[in-house]
Amino acid sequence: MDSTDTLLRHAATDAQHHRAMAAAIRHLVEHWQTQPSLEDLAAVAGMSPFHFQRLFTRWTGISPKRFLQFLTLDTAKRLLAENHSVLDVALDVGLSGPSRLHDLFVACEAMTPGEYKALGGGLTIRWGVHETPFGPSLVGTTERGVCWLSFVEEADGDGALAEMASVWPAARLVEDADATRPVAARAFRWEEGGPEPGGPQPLRLLMKGTNFQIKVWEALLRIPSGAVVSYEDVARAIGQPTAMRAVGAAVGRNPVCVLIPCHRVIQKSGVIHNYRYGVPRKRALLAWEQGRAAAE
The missing domain is CATH 1.10.10.10 (Winged helix-like DNA-binding domain superfamily/Winged helix DNA-binding domain)
Structure with a gap:
């Protein structure tokens, strides 16, 4: 397999991971009041809980639990x-x-x-x-x-x-x-x-x-x-x-x-x-930033 094929394969995997994280974040924003579990979110993303936890933290910089903590009006x-x-x-x-x-x-x-x-x-x-x-x-x-x-x-x-x-x-x-x-x-x-x-x-x-x-x-x-x-x-x-x-x-x-x-x-x-791109997305962006800032 040449370098071009490898790059294309990696790009396709990254795009798949982004879509999975987007689905999980959307689920978090829509259902934060019921406190979805790690298993629930992993199922939405189509992954094992262990793999999901690692990937979510890698792409967002904070854990799913931490993200959930910042999705509140308070x-x-x-x-x-x-x-x-x-x-x-x-x-x-x-x-x-x-x-x-x-x-x-x-x-x-x-x-x-x-x-x-x-x-x-x-x-x-x-x-x-x-x-x-x-x-x-x-x-x-x-x-x-x-x-x-x-x-x-x-x-x-x-x-x-x-x-x-x-x-x-x-x-x-x-x-x-x-x-x-x-x-x-x-x-x-x-x-x-x-x-x-x-x-x-x-x-x-x-x-x-x-x-x-x-x-x-x-x-x-x-x-x-x-x-x-x-x-x-x-x-x-x-x-x-x-x-x-x-x-x-x-x-x-x-x-x-x-x-x-x-x-x-x-x-x-x-x-x-x-928010012109939807209130759920605005709430997700804020939770992401607040969680990362708190981690700092």
Whole structure:
């Protein structure tokens, strides 16, 4: 068997594992109140309990039991109380957050007004769909940075691509999963990134939005991994404390999910709602990050 065959076999196995983890996480989110057992989750994933435990921990960084502990409303409320000023602090010290787990080191570059008007003219967007523990994701990247990351509903892959194309109508789209795979790996922690010398370089984002949207998205980048804030917190952080509705709209228009962590914004009451890719996925992302941050 040559090296190409080996790589293809490994890629197929990884994709199968991601789908199994996605099914288990979806089951956890839907049934957390009944506290599903390790055996229950292993059966959903189609594995032995021993194999499932090892694989889940490998791909998510925390055990299934630990993941389950963070799928509660009480956790969200406690984190809101602890982190009510986290954005103000991050702005004051000029950091994106104290947790090294967050950081991917994402830098945001906004388009100029002329580039915005050109609708992506002259840009080549390389795109690919990648399996993740939270479901398939579509990634789009350019020479200047990542411009798109969204989750893909398995029955509507063409719809996700059409949505990206509608945001960048004048750009040239090229399918190139090899170019986008490193972005997916960084976004979902298959490769850890950090500030240590010699570590992975910062991921750059190329953002196309209004001035207000860019300010909101930059504020979201300052929310540490494992933390949550309210829409009011974000509005205060950008100096417009009464603009909660507009902030909510900008959060919902985020074109680069996970890397720009719009899932870390929840209602002041602690209720987790209004995620364009579904509340269960938002709850799963938060539990994953909170569990990893607690492990740190």
